[in-house]
Amino acid sequence: MKLSVEISKYPLHQDYIPFIKDFIDRLNAHEGLKVITNTMSTQIFGDYDLVMAVLSREMKRSYEQFGKAVFVCKFLHGDLSPADA
Known part of the structure; x- marks a missing residue:
């Protein structure tokens, strides 16, 4: 089963950009996603369990x-990724 997620991270810290960037970099490191x-947000598409x-x-x-x-998240059934992405 495929899953689409929209997630936003809001660190409760004055210097928040490195915290957000680190999270996004770690997401990008996972094969299969x-x-x-x-x-405004990061969108993640892939197998539900992964x-x-x-x-x-x-x-x-x-x-x-x-x-x-x-963390603010929206979860949607299926792979709703743009065709050109």
Whole structure:
């Protein structure tokens, strides 16, 4: 089963950009995922089990490394990635 996720990370830290960039870089390092980032959010597309496992692992790592953050997510059934991405 395929899954599409839109996620935004809001670190509760004054110097937030490195925290967001690190999270996005880690998502991009996982094979089997299609990751598209824009100025408002990051979209992740792939197999349901892989997407959920990666998000669980990387969100936990973010909390452990950087402390408090807010994650806002939307989950949609299927692969809704743009055809040209």
